[in-house]
Amino acid sequence: MKQDLxxxxxxxxxxxxxxxxTIASVQAQTHGHWEMLVADDCSPxxxxAVVAEWAARDARVxxxxxxxxxxxxxxRNGALAQAQGRWIAFLDSDDLWLPPKLEHSIAHAQANGAALVFTGFRRISFDGTRTGEYIGVPRTLTYRQLLGNTAxxxxxxxxxxxxxxxxxxxxxxxxDFACWLEILKRGFVAHGLDEDLMRYRVMPASVSRNKKRSAQEVWKAYRQVEHLGPIASAWHFTGYALRALRKYRQF
Structure with missing residues (x-):
């Protein structure tokens, strides 16, 4: 691993x-020691071609x-298999970072000895003309707390x-949810950095906006991935659903 990468x-x-x-928002980062691994999943x-053009202009892409x-x-696994850095950051292909995102996240991780850091963000419309309210994050989350949280x-x-x-x-x-749970299950604590550092683009046909499907998949994660009993699953699902409702009630 390259320690500062x-x-x-x-x-x-x-x-x-x-x-x-998305790539341009990475190039604008105040922390410049990065590599961006874009795994194209056989897009039609x-x-x-677009990514290849950016990569030809910037070897870090x-x-x-x-x-x-x-x-x-x-x-994600295809990209992770080629990752060389000590630090792993996730950025979906329709989202954006604000310039200090990496710098502030690394500083927060180092200050708290954190294995996992997450930050606040705002939603934006698909065309970027509308920005939603700030969505803050808690200071810390344990495995048990994350089971019932959407933060x-x-x-x-x-x-x-x-x-x-x-x-x-x-x-x-x-x-992604299963990955965070797996890490925290080992005894790590996720540390929240309550700063506005990301823009989540709301896509017209986003699966995450399909609440019925989302609920079914969260329940399956409890039962089939985390192997929780029905009572524990129902308890955590209630907390998850209530937080999700509050989170998505406003743009």
């Missing part, structure tokens, strides 16, 4: 319209062409591999 993990599928803005549009379409978990947005996460070791995503629907 941040490896940015970006799965991309049909992202030709947004990936350029021009995603691969690397295109990872997946051999077959496997979904976000497989694409960790994937594109805000920074991991310290010197502490948590190698990271791989499970082939499940909410691979």
């Amino acid at each position: 941040v490896s940015i993990i970006t799965p991309a599928y049909k992202a030709a319209a947004t990936i350029g803005q 549009d021009d995603t691969r 690397r295109l990872i062409p997946m051999a077959k379409n496997g979904g976000p978990a497989a694409a 960790i947005a994937t594109s805000t996460v920074l991991l310290d591999r010197a502490q948590c070791g190698e990271v791989r995503m499970k082939p499940v629907f909410y691979d």
Whole structure:
């Protein structure tokens, strides 16, 4: 591992319209020692060509062409397999970072000895013309607390591999949620940095906006991934659903 390097993990599928803005937000970071690994999941549009153009102009951007379409978990794993940095950051292909995101996240991780850091953010509309209210985060989350919480947005996460070791995503629907739970289950505590550092783009057909599907997949994560009993699952799901309702009531 390269100690000061941040490896940015970006799965991309049909992202030709947004990936350029996402890459530009990384290039604008005040922490400049990074590599951005964009794993194109066999997009039917021009995603691969767009990323290749950015990579030709900036050697820190690397295109990872997946051999077959496997979904976000497989694409993230394809990028993770080539990551060289001590720090692992996640940024989805339609989201954006504010310039101090990496610098402040690393400083927060170092100040708290944290294996996992997450930050606050705001939603933006697909065309970027509308910005939502600030969504803050708690100071810390344990494994038990995260089971009933929606506070960790994937594109805000920074991991310290010197502490948590190698990271791989499970082939499940909410691979990111399962990954954070797996790390915290080892005894680590997630540290929240309550700063506005990310923009979450709301896509017109986003799966996360399908509440019925989301609820079903969270329940499956409790029962099939975490192997919780029905009573414990119902308890944590209630907390998760209430927090999700408050989170999504306003833009």
